Amino acid sequence: MRIPRALTIAGLDSGGGAGITADLKTFHALGVYGMVALTAVTAQNTLGVRAVQEIDPSIVETQINAVAEDIGVDAAKTGMLSSSPIMEAVARAVKRWGFPLVVDPVMYAKSGDPLIRPEAMETLKRVIIPIAKVVTPNAPEASHLAGFRVETLDDARRAAKVIAEELHPEIVIVKGGHLTGNESIDIVYFRDTGEYRELRAPRIDTKNTHGTGCSFSAAIAAGLARGLSPWDAIKLAKELITTAIKYSLPLGHGHGPVNPMAWLELRAYRADVIDEMNKALSMIEENADLIGKYIPEVQSNLGYALPAFYARDLNDVAAIPGRIVRYMGKAKPSGPPTFGVSSHVASYILTAMKYDSEVRSAMNIKYDDRIIEAAKELGYVISSYDRRQEPPEVKAREGASIPWGTEQAIKSVGRVPDIIYHLGDWGKEPEIVVLGKSPVEVVSKLLAVLRRIDEKSRF
Numbered sequence: 001m002r003i004p005r006a007l008t009i010a011g012l013d014s015g016g017g018a019g020i021t022a023d024l025k026t027f028h029a030l031g032v033y034g035m036v037a038l039t040a041v042t043a044q045n046t047l048g049v050r051a052v053q054e055i056d057p058s059i060v061e062t063q064i065n066a067v068a069e070d071i072g073v074d075a076a077k078t079g080m081l082s083s084s085p086i087m088e089a090v091a092r093a094v095k096r097w098g099f100p101l102v103v104d105p106v107m108y109a110k111s112g113d114p115l116i117r118p119e120a121m122e123t124l125k126r127v128i129i130p131i132a133k134v135v136t137p138n139a140p141e142a143s144h145l146a147g148f149r150v151e152t153l154d155d156a157r158r159a160a161k162v163i164a165e166e167l168h169p170e171i172v173i174v175k176g177g178h179l180t181g182n183e184s185i186d187i188v189y190f191r192d193t194g195e196y197r198e199l200r201a202p203r204i205d206t207k208n209t210h211g212t213g214c215s216f217s218a219a220i221a222a223g224l225a226r227g228l229s230p231w232d233a234i235k236l237a238k239e240l241i242t243t244a245i246k247y248s249l250p251l252g253h254g255h256g257p258v259n260p261m262a263w264l265e266l267r268a269y270r271a272d273v274i275d276e277m278n279k280a281l282s283m284i285e286e287n288a289d290l291i292g293k294y295i296p297e298v299q300s301n302l303g304y305a306l307p308a309f310y311a312r313d314l315n316d317v318a319a320i321p322g323r324i325v326r327y328m329g330k331a332k333p334s335g336p337p338t339f340g341v342s343s344h345v346a347s348y349i350l351t352a353m354k355y356d357s358e359v360r361s362a363m364n365i366k367y368d369d370r371i372i373e374a375a376k377e378l379g380y381v382i383s384s385y386d387r388r389q390e391p392p393e394v395k396a397r398e399g400a401s402i403p404w405g406t407e408q409a410i411k412s413v414g415r416v417p418d419i420i421y422h423l424g425d426w427g428k429e430p431e432i433v434v435l436g437k438s439p440v441e442v443v444s445k446l447l448a449v450l451r452r453i454d455e456k457s458r459f
């Protein structure tokens, strides 16, 4: 087994959003072991750069040599290289070891503060970009490198070709983060074949994009370290950065940081949700006779949402495709827990989470007075809403009824209750919804109530 190893040659952002911390998060999110050659310490936050201390060029070079000699480097990236001597030192070490290099030609922070000495601009062009396999300028950086303003996709195409031909990197990506349009489009140009390709993703409306360039270039280096082709590494990086921006963090008062760990966390939480759903489904199957009596005409469903930060819409709630049906008197889940298959129960959950982010699970069952009575005796918090009171404008809006009702029920008891019920309306069956932090908690609450009804009926 080979452990892919990547190196970032970049600066420290004390705010943790850009530079080496973004790079290391990205490497590890993509399953690549990360190493660092630090080039500068910046005293920085989401608003700006307060101070810069460059690292001695010989120490930068020795860091690269130390890790390459012992641990090995499958691919590297550069970020902030602020002076000509640092660039010369990096170029020497990179040539010595011969690993593929991704160059993010960092010039200014998101805040507008410079991260490169003016006299080093020429060295960047003459010494660093020519040894790059991939170079990833944003629009302002591409303007500096190509010598004309890059404001449109056409400018980006022209700039990519000029940079490739004049400065000789193998692949140039002119990034579209600073351009406008509903999509963020990056132009990729391959010097050897003269071919253009495009990377497209919906433009996400956020100011929290500190570290996007760092994370994007680190992701390309990680892909190369894993042995992907340059194009596959670039496509992977685009997917990662789009996710990292979608789930970027609203921290600080300026440009908050991107969130490369979202790539990993989403996968981990999805797997967790499915595991917990399966535990609850086993409990349902073990008590299939008892629960079977309370499956409504519309059938039941059990849902569980991702943690609040990641639960954005119905696709972030897992439930049972085809619902939990009554078959030969028994409750029977029709399929394996799957994301995005419920709107009814998922809608209760997403609304409840707005009031209590811990309440991420719910199950609907048939209305029965005895359930409400038993739940009261067990000390559960119960609330209800009246579907007949639903305002016409809510009724007219697709998918608005359940959020409206759930909010009514929550507001009337001042918290998210354990049970919400309604007594129906024309063509709407009455129902009970049990809520809880996890599907195991929801099914446990339900079973406690149903067992109490059973016990009472025996006397």
Ligand SMILES: Nc1ncnc2c1ncn2[C@@H]1O[C@H](COP(=O)(O)OP(=O)(O)OP(=O)(O)O)[C@@H](O)[C@H]1O
Pocket: 018, 108, 109, 110, 137, 138, 139, 175, 176, 177, 178, 184, 185, 186, 201, 202, 203, 204, 205, 206, 209, 210, 211, 212, 213, 214, 215, 216, 238, 241, 242, 245
């Ligand atoms: N709002 C956005 N929505 C979607 N993708 C975006 C957005 N902003 C940037 N990107 C993408 O993120 C990647 C980085 O692009 P960008 O042009 O922001 O780099 P950058 O300016 O070097 O970043 P930074 O300087 O913040 O490190 C590109 O793939 C770009 O298309």
Ligand SMILES: Cc1ncc(COP(=O)(O)O)c(N)n1
Pocket: 010, 011, 012, 013, 018, 019, 020, 042, 044, 079, 080, 106, 108, 109, 110, 111, 115, 209, 210, 211, 212, 213, 214
């Ligand atoms: C140490 C360091 N390296 C790179 C950047 C660029 O990132 P951004 O343009 O998102 O501020 C930065 N701000 N700080």
